[in-house]
Amino acid sequence: MNTDIKQAMHVEACKSFGTSEANENERHWDEDKIDRKNQDPTNHYDKTRMKLNFEIGPDGKIHPLGYQKKSLEVRLQERLAELGWKPFKPDSKIQPNCCAKFIFGGNHDRTLEMAFGNQTVNLEKDADNGLLHRCEEIEHWAKDVHEWCARRYGQENIIGFQIHLDESSPHIHALIVPVGIRPKSSRECVMWSAKFGKDRFEYGRILREMHTSLYEEVGSKYGLDRGDSIDGRNVQHLHKREYIRKLTKEAKQAEKAVKGLQTMMRKLEQELLTGRNRLKEIDEALASGKITLDKYEAQKADIQKLISDYQVKLDDKTGKLQVKEQELEQLTKDAAKACSVIQPFRNHKVDFTPPQITEKVPLFGTDKWIERQNRLIAKQFTEIVCKIESLYRSDAARQVEATQRNILADYGELYQLRKDVKTLIENNDELKSTLETMLDQLANPSLRSKIFAIADALAGGTPAVISSGGGGGGNSDSDLRWDGRRPDEEEDAYRRRCLKAAIIVVMRSSKSHGRNR
Structure with a gap:
C-alpha cells in the first residue's frame, strides 16, 4: 500500500476557455447531464455529495458553488478586456496563452480525511452519501491555497476558485490570468512569460520553486509532503526510441529558429550599416553646401530614428538567439545522453504468499502427509522463482535490445563523422590550393x-x-x-x-x- 502523503499541483497553459469547461467547474448541470457524464467509466460524479462543493470568492470567503451571477467564461473575458487582450486572428494556427488552469490536490486518503473526517464515504457509483457533512479542515486548506495564489498572481487575476468534493478525491480548480508589465508602456498586460518563463527550461525552474513554495506555505500545515520532482519524467513515460525522436524533432526546430534569428540579425546589421553610411553622406553634403541646414537636420533625425529602431530590434533578436542557442545545446545533450545510456535492471517487487502448511498433522500416515506438504510447498516455491526469473529475463532482453540500438546509433554517428572528415579534407585541399595561388601572386x-x-x-x-x-x-x-x-x-x-x-x-x-x- 502506498503510504506517501504528498501534495499535488498541475498547471496547464490555456489559449481559450469555453462554456463546457466553465459549466463543469461550476457544476451547472442537471441530473440528466450528470448521468450522461457518469456513463464514462473514468468519471465518478456523486450527486449526493454535490451539495458539499464550494468555492472561494473574490472576498476570500466560502460560498456555494456557482453563486456568482456571471459565469466563469464571462468573468474571464471581462478581465482579459480590462487588460487590453488582443488575440491573434481566429484562423491563425498559433495562438498565445491567455490563462492558466490549476488543479490542487494530494494524497487520496489524506484529502478525504480533511473533507469528511472520520465519516465513512462510499465511493461506489450510485452510492448514497447524503448524510455526509463537510469538515472545516478542507475549507481552511482551500483558503490557504487561495491566499497562496493571490500572493503570486494577484486577487484580481483569480477568475475562479472551485473546490470539488463530489469525485473520488477532493481537489481544487483555479483559473488564473498571468499578468506582467509591458516594458515600453509600463502597463499591465496578459503575459505568460512573466509568471511561467520564456522557455521550457525557465518554466521547469519556476515549477519546481512553486512546488517548494506551496509545500512550505500550505502543504506542511496539513501533513502533505512536497511532490516528487518531474526531472527526467519524459524518459520514463516515453519509449526510448520515441523520446529520441521527440528530442531530435525539437532540436531541428530550435536549430531552424537559430538560423532564422541569425538571418534576421544579419539583415538588421546591414540596415544599421546603411543608416550610418547615410549619415556620413548627408554630413558630406552639408559640408559641401549641397543641402541646407534645415533639410540636413530633418534627414538626420529620420535616419537616427531608423537606426534606433533597428538597434532595439537587433538587441531583442540577440536576446532571443541566446535563449534558443541554450535550448538547442540542452536538447543536443539530452539526445546524446538518451542514445548512449542503457537503463539499469529494475528492482521488481513480486507480490506472493509465502508457502504455508494449512492442514493439521494426522494421527496416522504422517510420512505421506509430510511428503504431500513438501510437494505443495515445492510447487509454490518453483512458481515464485519462475515468475522472478521471467521478469529478469525480460529485463535482460530489453538490455540486449537497447545495446543493439546504441550500437546502430554509434555506427550512424561514425558514418556521419567519416563524411565530415571527408568534407574537411576537401575543404582543406581547396584552401591549400587557394593559398598556393595567392603566394604565387605575391611572388x-x-x-x-x-x-x-x-x-x-x-x-x-x-x-x-x-x-x-x-x-x-x-x-x-x-x-x-x-x-x-x-x-x-x-x-x-x-x-x-x-x-x-x-x-x-x-x-x-x-x-x-x-x-x-
Missing part, C-alpha cells in the same frame, strides 16, 4: 605591387577600380564590391581583409587577362 613583383596598391586604397577608404574586361586601360565596371570597415572590426583584422580582397581581385583579373590573350 610576382608586378602583381605584388598591384595587390598592395589595391589593399592600401581599400584600407584608406579610396575607391579602387579594377577592369573586368581584357586590355590594360580599365573601365568603370569593377569586380570589387567593398562594404568598408565593419562595426567593431579591429584594425589588424580589417587590414588583413583588405589584403585578402585585393589578392582575390588581382587573381580574377589575371585569369581574365590570360583568357583574352
Whole structure:
C-alpha cells in the first residue's frame, strides 16, 4: 500500500476557455447531464455529495458553488478586456496563452480525511452519501491555497476558485490570468512569460520553486509532503526510441529558429550599416553646401530614428538567439545522453504468499502427509522463482535490445563523422590550393605591387577600380564590391581583409587577362 502523503499541483497553459469547461467547474448541470457524464467509466460524479462543493470568492470567503451571477467564461473575458487582450486572428494556427488552469490536490486518503473526517464515504457509483457533512479542515486548506495564489498572481487575476468534493478525491480548480508589465508602456498586460518563463527550461525552474513554495506555505500545515520532482519524467513515460525522436524533432526546430534569428540579425546589421553610411553622406553634403541646414537636420533625425529602431530590434533578436542557442545545446545533450545510456535492471517487487502448511498433522500416515506438504510447498516455491526469473529475463532482453540500438546509433554517428572528415579534407585541399595561388601572386613583383596598391586604397577608404574586361586601360565596371570597415572590426583584422580582397581581385583579373590573350 502506498503510504506517501504528498501534495499535488498541475498547471496547464490555456489559449481559450469555453462554456463546457466553465459549466463543469461550476457544476451547472442537471441530473440528466450528470448521468450522461457518469456513463464514462473514468468519471465518478456523486450527486449526493454535490451539495458539499464550494468555492472561494473574490472576498476570500466560502460560498456555494456557482453563486456568482456571471459565469466563469464571462468573468474571464471581462478581465482579459480590462487588460487590453488582443488575440491573434481566429484562423491563425498559433495562438498565445491567455490563462492558466490549476488543479490542487494530494494524497487520496489524506484529502478525504480533511473533507469528511472520520465519516465513512462510499465511493461506489450510485452510492448514497447524503448524510455526509463537510469538515472545516478542507475549507481552511482551500483558503490557504487561495491566499497562496493571490500572493503570486494577484486577487484580481483569480477568475475562479472551485473546490470539488463530489469525485473520488477532493481537489481544487483555479483559473488564473498571468499578468506582467509591458516594458515600453509600463502597463499591465496578459503575459505568460512573466509568471511561467520564456522557455521550457525557465518554466521547469519556476515549477519546481512553486512546488517548494506551496509545500512550505500550505502543504506542511496539513501533513502533505512536497511532490516528487518531474526531472527526467519524459524518459520514463516515453519509449526510448520515441523520446529520441521527440528530442531530435525539437532540436531541428530550435536549430531552424537559430538560423532564422541569425538571418534576421544579419539583415538588421546591414540596415544599421546603411543608416550610418547615410549619415556620413548627408554630413558630406552639408559640408559641401549641397543641402541646407534645415533639410540636413530633418534627414538626420529620420535616419537616427531608423537606426534606433533597428538597434532595439537587433538587441531583442540577440536576446532571443541566446535563449534558443541554450535550448538547442540542452536538447543536443539530452539526445546524446538518451542514445548512449542503457537503463539499469529494475528492482521488481513480486507480490506472493509465502508457502504455508494449512492442514493439521494426522494421527496416522504422517510420512505421506509430510511428503504431500513438501510437494505443495515445492510447487509454490518453483512458481515464485519462475515468475522472478521471467521478469529478469525480460529485463535482460530489453538490455540486449537497447545495446543493439546504441550500437546502430554509434555506427550512424561514425558514418556521419567519416563524411565530415571527408568534407574537411576537401575543404582543406581547396584552401591549400587557394593559398598556393595567392603566394604565387605575391611572388610576382608586378602583381605584388598591384595587390598592395589595391589593399592600401581599400584600407584608406579610396575607391579602387579594377577592369573586368581584357586590355590594360580599365573601365568603370569593377569586380570589387567593398562594404568598408565593419562595426567593431579591429584594425589588424580589417587590414588583413583588405589584403585578402585585393589578392582575390588581382587573381580574377589575371585569369581574365590570360583568357583574352
